[in-house]
Amino acid sequence: MAAWSIEWMHPWGLWLLPAALLPWWSSPLRRVTWVWNALLPADPLSRLLDGMVPLLGSLTLAALAVAIATPYLPERTVTRIGHGAQLVLLLDRSGSMDNTFAGRAPSGDEASKGEAAARLLQAFLDRRPHDWIGVAGFSTGALYQCPLTADRTANRAAVATIALPALAHTHVAKGLALALDFFADLPLTGSRAIVLVSDGAAVIEPSVQQQLRVAFKRHQVRLYWIFLRDAGGPGIEEAPTDPLQDNPHARPEYYLHRFFQTLGVPYQAFEAEDPAGLQRAIRTIDRLEKRPFHYEEVFPRRDLAGLFYGVALAGVGLLLGLKVLEG
Amino acid sequence: MRRRIFHDWRAGLLLAAAGLLAVVMLKPYGWRERPGYPLVAVVDITRSMNTRDLRLQRTAVDRLSYVKDRLQSLLRQLPCGSRLGIGVFTERRSTLLTMPLEVCGHFHALQTVIDRLDWRMAWAADSRIAKGLRDAMTLMRRPELRDHALLFFTDGHEAPPVNPRYRPDFKALRGKVTGMVVGVGGTALTPIPKFDETGRPQGFYRPEDVPHRSTFGLPARPATDAPGYHPRNAPFGGEYVLGQEHLSSLRAAYLRTLAQEAGLAYHTLTDAAALQAAVAHLGVREISLQPWDGRPWWGLGAWLVLVGLYGGACWVDRYGIGERKT
Structure with missing residues (x-):
């Protein structure tokens, strides 16, 4: 489809076009019989008007037929360069997301971590008009929830699901593999990042670590990790002091953070202990992900029928004017 | 002169045309009512759904691919203004991948999400269908989903087998959720493909791979006549039972009972037209307004x-x- 192709809502209207020839046989003005034309004084204006009347009628009928067929320029997308990114939101849907930041089951008007994250991510989506955003979830398995798209409503519908009751365990590696897969067949048109939102971590096997490292580099994807930390829970930066605790199974957060630091792609971690912290993290990502980016701008369909109705109305108006002059 | 204008029929018709065109310039846009279907499709992604006992264009396909194909057709055929949410069921839980979206405006997203449905999404391997159905119905009671109809696609293969004594109770939900259970699968017992932990095919499940009866809790009736029965140590009898649980077919009779208990309709999935007719028959309809020129x-x-x-x-x-x- 060409960029400026015109489409018709009611193409049958074009069958009315031949009627535009009618004015060449008849006229809205009355025929006046004069005894002898030579008696009339030569009047160039009258001659001009004489030729105009059928032309005007023709144009009016043609414009009306075209208007009835309702032409429009279809919705089209134009690639532009702006600021934005291709982002995949990777959302933790493991069981603990049902708890509050204090690690309890929510009571009264308290929001669970899932609900808080859903609300703040919706706000994040509203601030990113041009990005391509995809949504994936993970628990023990990885859930493909929304393709990379500029369709914000679809993004919102997918993000809203983290407020639903959560599922099972946290299998970060599967989630990351799926999130990386979003970029597999996509041309590199700007900056790419995965935003991992999770409240826990898991051990990633060394062989899988290697595969993830390769995939992050190959697809040139940056990583943001928003760690929803339970109040009083261990952080991702604190090295375990007790040697008995110093292993990935006892402190998966710390070791996952260490692994992400060795990915060889830009990586930034945020710890959020409450909704405000989560909001700060989202703001920072919003600020950082503003690199030049090819995005598609959608121009809504444009109606052209109004123009033709206007022409037809003007034509009828002029004919009425001539009618008045006719006297 | 003015008088003559009104007496001249040609002037009258010109005036009439001008009047009609003036109405056009006032943009007589209206709203037309258009019926749509608000739906949430929850698809069973447990292992038995990998059984290849159905056909699409003369090719044998697994049940999940068959469901995906039919869902894609349904997505294409639903009138604009309908909404569709996509969810999955495994273990004893159902969850949504996307909240309901209008089918025409968000066709691409819905199409891709259906296309990417995969048994590997499963977060656990059990297949407690009755509990999953109850969980899906509980989800449907959420305010944002309440006016939607549930389409629950499953083959009815409970794994491990259920102890009839502990069937879930639908009393609290019965009649509060509209929808139907959609049965998927062939009629003949067919082996279930088996995959290793990296997702590579490993042949089929063998009889000794799966439990063939429920030995959970107390039996429905004390199995006093069963060989090896012991009231405390072997309440189900002491024999090692091998059955047909490693094979799978559509358990339509079981699903029909389940649907009846849950107050839902039952439909066996065949072609897309029949599915659409069944959806229309549910009676869940939502009138949306469409701009009319x-x-x-x-x-x-x-x-x-x-x-x-x-x-x-x-x-x-x-x-x-x-x-x-x-």
């Missing part, structure tokens, strides 16, 4: 008036009837 009809009126004017003038000028000559 009234201009062509007013414009057509103006066109008819003008054609009448020129046609009439042609006739009058030729035969000179009904007009006073000056």
Whole structure:
């Protein structure tokens, strides 16, 4: 489809076009019989008007037929360069997301971590008009929830699901593999990042670590990790002091953070202990992900029928004017 | 002069056309009611759904691919204004991948999400269908989903087998959720493909891979006559039972009972048209308003008036009837 192709809502209207020839046989003005034309004084204006009347009628009928067929320029997308990114939101849907930041089951008007994250991510989506955003979830398995798209409503519908009751365990590696897969067949048109939102971590096997490292580099994807930390829970930066605790199974957060630091792609971690912290993290990502980016701008369909109705109305108006002059 | 304008029929018709066109310029847009279906499809992604006992265009396909194909057709055929949410069921839980989206405006996203449904999404391997159905119905009671109908696609293969004594109770939900259980699968017992932990095929499940009866809790009836029965140590009898649980077929009778208990309809999945008819039969309908452009009809009126004017003038000028000559 060409960029400026015109489409018709009611193409049958074009069958009315031949009627535009009618004015060449008849006229809205009355025929006046004069005894002898030579008696009339030569009047160039009258001659001009004489030729105009059928032309005007023709144009009016043609414009009306075209208007009835309702032409429009279809919705089209134009690639532009702006600021934005291709982002995949990777959302933790493991069981603990049902708890509050204090690690309890929510009571009264308290929001669970899932609900808080859903609300703040919706706000994040509203601030990113041009990005391509995809949504994936993970628990023990990885859930493909929304393709990379500029369709914000679809993004919102997918993000809203983290407020639903959560599922099972946290299998970060599967989630990351799926999130990386979003970029597999996509041309590199700007900056790419995965935003991992999770409240826990898991051990990633060394062989899988290697595969993830390769995939992050190959697809040139940056990583943001928003760690929803339970109040009083261990952080991702604190090295375990007790040697008995110093292993990935006892402190998966710390070791996952260490692994992400060795990915060889830009990586930034945020710890959020409450909704405000989560909001700060989202703001920072919003600020950082503003690199030049090819995005598609959608121009809504444009109606052209109004123009033709206007022409037809003007034509009828002029004919009425001539009618008045006719006297 | 003004008087003559109103007495001249041609001027009258011109004025009428101008009037109709003036109405067009006022943009007579209206709203037309359009019925749509608000739906949430929850698809069973447990292992038995990998059984290849169905056919699409003469190719054997697994049940999940068959469901995906039919869902894609349904997505294409639903009238604009319908909404569709996509969810999955495994273990004893159901969850949504996307909240309901309008099918025409968000076709691409819905199409891709259906296309990417995969048994590997499963977060656990059990297949407690009755509990999953109850969980899906509980989800449907959420305010944002309440007016939607549930389509629960499953083959009815409970794994491990259920102890009839512990069937879930649908009393609290019965009649509060509209929807149907959609049965998927062939009628013949077929082996279930088996995959290793990296997702590579490993042949089929063998009889010794799966439990063939429920030995959970207390039996429905004390199995006193079963060989090896012991009231405490072997309440189900002490024998090692091998059955047909490693094979799978559509358990339509079980699903029908389940649907009845849950107050839902039952439909066996065949072609897309039948599915759509069943959806229409559910009676869940939502009227959405669609913008309606009234201009062509007013414009057509103006066109008819003008054609009448020129046609009439042609006739009058030729035969000179009904007009006073000056």
